[in-house]
Amino acid sequence: MMDFWQYAFMQRALIGGVIVGLLTAIIGVYVVLKGMSFIGAGVAHASFGGVALGFLLGIDPLWAAVAFCLAVAWGIGTVTRRGGIKEDTAVGIFFASTMAFGVLLIGLIQGYNIDLFSYLFGSILAITAEDLKMVLGVGFLVLLTVALLYKEFLFITFDPETARVSGLPEPALYYLLLALIALTVVVSIKVVGIVLVSALLVTPAASAYQLSRSFGKMMALSAFFGVLSVVVGLILSYYLNTASGATVVLTATAIFGLTLLWRRWREAV
Amino acid sequence: MSTAPPIIELRHVSVAYGTVKVLDDVNLTVPEGAFLAIIGPNGAGKTTLVRTILGLVKPIEGEVLVFGKPPKELGPLRREIGYVPQMHTVDLKFPVRVRDVVMMGRYARLGLFRRPGKADHEAVERAMAKVDIQDLADRPLSDLSGGQRQRVFLARALATEPRLLILDEPTAGVDAQTSTSLYELLRSFQQEGMTVLMVSHDVGVVSQYVDGVACVNRRLVAHGRPEVVLTDDTLAEMYGCQAMFFHHGHVPHMVVRAGEEKK
Ligand SMILES: Nc1ncnc2c1ncn2[C@@H]1O[C@H](COP(=O)(O)OP(=O)(O)OP(=O)(O)O)[C@@H](O)[C@H]1O
Numbered sequence A: 001m002m003d004f005w006q007y008a009f010m011q012r013a014l015i016g017g018v019i020v021g022l023l024t025a026i027i028g029v030y031v032v033l034k035g036m037s038f039i040g041a042g043v044a045h046a047s048f049g050g051v052a053l054g055f056l057l058g059i060d061p062l063w064a065a066v067a068f069c070l071a072v073a074w075g076i077g078t079v080t081r082r083g084g085i086k087e088d089t090a091v092g093i094f095f096a097s098t099m100a101f102g103v104l105l106i107g108l109i110q111g112y113n114i115d116l117f118s119y120l121f122g123s124i125l126a127i128t129a130e131d132l133k134m135v136l137g138v139g140f141l142v143l144l145t146v147a148l149l150y151k152e153f154l155f156i157t158f159d160p161e162t163a164r165v166s167g168l169p170e171p172a173l174y175y176l177l178l179a180l181i182a183l184t185v186v187v188s189i190k191v192v193g194i195v196l197v198s199a200l201l202v203t204p205a206a207s208a209y210q211l212s213r214s215f216g217k218m219m220a221l222s223a224f225f226g227v228l229s230v231v232v233g234l235i236l237s238y239y240l241n242t243a244s245g246a247t248v249v250l251t252a253t254a255i256f257g258l259t260l261l262w263r264r265w266r267e268a269v
Numbered sequence B: 001m002s003t004a005p006p007i008i009e010l011r012h013v014s015v016a017y018g019t020v021k022v023l024d025d026v027n028l029t030v031p032e033g034a035f036l037a038i039i040g041p042n043g044a045g046k047t048t049l050v051r052t053i054l055g056l057v058k059p060i061e062g063e064v065l066v067f068g069k070p071p072k073e074l075g076p077l078r079r080e081i082g083y084v085p086q087m088h089t090v091d092l093k094f095p096v097r098v099r100d101v102v103m104m105g106r107y108a109r110l111g112l113f114r115r116p117g118k119a120d121h122e123a124v125e126r127a128m129a130k131v132d133i134q135d136l137a138d139r140p141l142s143d144l145s146g147g148q149r150q151r152v153f154l155a156r157a158l159a160t161e162p163r164l165l166i167l168d169e170p171t172a173g174v175d176a177q178t179s180t181s182l183y184e185l186l187r188s189f190q191q192e193g194m195t196v197l198m199v200s201h202d203v204g205v206v207s208q209y210v211d212g213v214a215c216v217n218r219r220l221v222a223h224g225r226p227e228v229v230l231t232d233d234t235l236a237e238m239y240g241c242q243a244m245f246f247h248h249g250h251v252p253h254m255v256v257r258a259g260e261e262k263k
């Protein structure tokens, strides 16, 4: 029954997957409550440009994506806060242009035998020990930041204007939150891929939102659903021989469907 | 009697969003311990005036002083300001308990990274007791009525233990009786020494509780004691000529005439 656990690649996949599931679910709470799911998707697609840039310059594509995504996330933040442009318009512009930039760069790279597919759709079973270290390190950093600034992030998510009036450094906290989103997106690419990472940022948190009446409970439930989606999805993909990233995302969606039904049912009785 | 410096002072303040001027040459002085109402029609610039005082918008001309300092330079003095924003600015379906909302009022005092301690929990309890919402403490915000929610946000402002309390239309969408008890509560805070600045639509009722009224419609139309300020002329200037006023004693009641309706 537990035969998948015998393989080192499966162990790495599960460990990496659980961390990514936890990370996206927790950052996802802010993304969902602050209405930034489109930003998450925009940053995820921007990472394609970063990955391509890494290949072209001969540096680690994931680290290149970190730098690139940070720049894009802050770019979107600055344009929306300063420029008087709506957030979705700003994301729409960055979304397509960074993808186009990536496609352009890929065309310039000689040889052209890069495994782009694994970046677009994830290749969790191919996670190396090196990749896992990066996931662990970045994951620890992001979770530590959230733990330390839990109350501040809650305030700026709930009521940014009053947070600022009270004296909290609201703009700095907002940009920090954008940075955490960018980091989370990049370390999740290996697991579910660029195309699907935004689903992990939104779906478990949205499921938790259905059932939560306090912020702490939403955090805990979202984390639970995130980890559950990854573990169940990976095991299913192993036995059904399906694409792992897609199976994880569809598992998360199924959980969302169940929470929706549960809430409907509870409200009806 | 020595003249204490005013808590809020605006000198020739003009504010614009883009090229549109929303406040034009406003002068306003709020002495310590006052209870002042800012009234005016929709879009008059009341919220903008409040946001200017709080340092959220920068005036294009003029000078703003709060506690004798420009809002940007308030530093720790910011914690002496309690702010109750206009209701539509927050997401009312946000999953958060009443107690947790009120605790937000303590965050800035606590400082970054630090968790609330015993003193903070006590301050939250006191603030909730003052506005009589202790029995709602563990309820989610989304379950509450409009009036209860307003009290939660008022409690959050009180939890900062402010010297200056600023409220933006705290009685919007709240029934008359609830509004009245809120005004009474605010007046009791004033009697304890707090300075209260409140934006309101409720021209007639509010004048019974406050000791000053500022009528705003892009300009500061009038400013002073309610019975002096709230004349037909002021109100007509502020609301345009479609308004008519009845007098009961010295408190005017406003009736807005629609189109060509007869008097
Ligand atoms: N952020 C903004 N950008 C551009 N224009 C704005 C902005 N905020 C307000 N305005 C405009 O400035 C004017 C004054 O708005 P303000 O919100 O201060 O009015 P108000 O008196 O508070 O109205 P209400 O009674 O409806 O709350 C309005 O015409 C409004 O459309």
Ligand SMILES: [Mg+2]
Pocket: B046, B047, B048, B086, B168
């Ligand atoms: Mg307003």
